[in-house]
Amino acid sequence: MRWSFEELKRLETDCPCGEPHHAIPVERLEVGPGALDEAATWIKARFGRVVLVMDEHTRLAAGDALAQRLTDLGVVWTACIVEPNGQGDVVADEASIVQVLIACGPDVEALIAVGSGTLHDIARFASAKMRIPFVSVPTAPSVDGFTSAGAPLIVRGVKTTYQTHAPVAVFADTAVLEQAPKELVWAGFGDVLGKSTSLADWAFGALAAGEPYCSHLASLTREALETAVAEVRGLAEGRPDAIRHLMEALLLSGLVMLLFGQSHPASGGEHHLSHDWEMEFLRSGRRQILHGLKVGVACGVLADLYRSRVEEAVAAAAEAGLAPWASLAGREHEVRAIVASVPPGDRVRALMRQLGAPAEPEDLGIERSLVSSSLKRAHKLRNRYTMLRLLNDTNAI
Numbered sequence: 399m400r401w402s403f404e405e406l407k408r409l410e411t412d413c414p415c416g417e418p419h420h421a422i423p424v425e426r427l428e429v430g431p432g433a434l435d436e437a438a439t440w441i442k443a444r445f446g447r448v449v450l451v452m453d454e455h456t457r458l459a460a461g462d463a464l465a466q467r468l469t470d471l472g473v474v475w476t477a478c479i480v481e482p483n484g485q486g487d488v489v490a491d492e493a494s495i496v497q498v499l500i501a502c503g504p505d506v507e508a509l510i511a512v513g514s515g516t517l518h519d520i521a522r523f524a525s526a527k528m529r530i531p532f533v534s535v536p537t538a539p540s541v542d543g544f545t546s547a548g549a550p551l552i553v554r555g556v557k558t559t560y561q562t563h564a565p566v567a568v569f570a571d572t573a574v575l576e577q578a579p580k581e582l583v584w585a586g587f588g589d590v591l592g593k594s595t596s597l598a599d600w601a602f603g604a605l606a607a608g609e610p611y612c613s614h615l616a617s618l619t620r621e622a623l624e625t626a627v628a629e630v631r632g633l634a635e636g637r638p639d640a641i642r643h644l645m646e647a648l649l650l651s652g653l654v655m656l657l658f659g660q661s662h663p664a665s666g667g668e669h670h671l672s673h674d675w676e677m678e679f680l681r682s683g684r685r686q687i688l689h690g691l692k693v694g695v696a697c698g699v700l701a702d703l704y705r706s707r708v709e710e711a712v713a714a715a716a717e718a719g720l721a722p723w724a725s726l727a728g729r730e731h732e733v734r735a736i737v738a739s740v741p742p743g744d745r746v747r748a749l750m751r752q753l754g755a756p757a758e759p760e761d762l763g764i765e766r767s768l769v770s771s772s773l774k775r776a777h778k779l780r781n782r783y784t785m786l787r788l789l790n791d792t793n794a795i
């Protein structure tokens with residue numbers, strides 16, 4: 399690993415920025431071959447009875463293998479195979495949550511999430527409601543939210559994120575990750591690539607509106623971004639070391655969010671755009687698109703807008719005395735540096751294409767009219783001072 403879990407933990411109390419950060423509740427983090435063995439041994443030392451939360455695919459990818467190891471060690475386990483919905487997707491909704499709750503007897507001591515982001519969100523929410531811990535066993539490098547404390551759920555068709563808890567331990571077995579479907583690898587890459595705009599939005603919100611900021615945590619998230627980008631060729635070829643580095647980048651990004659206590663480092667306008675597309679797909683009953691694919695594509699869309707329109711919008715806001723943006727008057731060089739840190743949209747799309755992944759909204763079945771309407775409302779999803787919000791406030795979109 400290029401970064402150390404212990405070093406990250408030290409930042410809880412000892413960050414170069416001088417401010418205390420939040421505690422990382424994750425006690426153990428393993429990435430590598432043999433992590434499933436480590437998971438079984440660790441679970442055995444902590445719990446006598448667990449429920450494995452998985453779906454039919456992740457059961458084959460890792461669930462059966464983990465279950466066998468638990469049996470060998472004498473841990474009592476049961477399986478909860480979360481069923482797909484009518485469209486064939488496993489989703490984190492009320493039906494999946496209830497299915498897990500029903501599968502859990504009164505004496506279950508922990509849930510083990512075996513799968514990608516959605517199964518983690520289901521196990522995260524259910525375990526928090528049961529006041530028991532959950533253990534993360536990712537089966538694909540698909541998202542940076544494995545260690546998140548928030549569980550985005552779809553309840554009665556509306557997506558809301560509930561604050562729950564982070565896993566007590568993460569065991570990412572690279573032998574499992576290497577077998578992940580390529581779409582999930584693309585999604586993980588897209589989620590990290592989205593940091594190109596989220597980091598810029600974070601710096602911009604701090605400059606324009608005094609949003610909380612830590613340059614050390616920003617540099618760690620940038621390290622995650624650069625690690626993934628440096629591996630694009632290896633990822634396209636499915637090389638094991640590249641897959642491992644992508645997973646480490648995703649975990650680093652997720653742990654930085656835990657330290658910061660909010661999602662600013664890893665979620666800016668591109669995530670808001672992606673959430674808006676997701677809600678529109680829910681409303682119209684369309685099949686869901688992987689989170690990271692939407693984020694990667696949204697990042698390209700915003701990169702074009704940010705590079706071409708933000709400086710002008712800042713000048714317009716200053717002239718109109720529009721709060722809080724007018725405070726940027728006289729700080730144009732800092733704005734320029736932030737805008738310059740955003741890669742050109744063509745570069746973002748080229749990286750996605752190099753993988754073979756979708757790069758444009760149309761590639762995801764997202765029509766231009768939806769892109770236009772989303773750009774005008776996505777900034778309202780979160781109370782953040784992103785450049786997307788500035789462009790809306792100044793009618794530059």
Ligand SMILES: [Zn+2]
Binds near residue numbers: 413414417419614
């Ligand atoms: Zn700091």
Ligand SMILES: [Zn+2]
Binds near residue numbers: 589
């Ligand atoms: Zn994300």
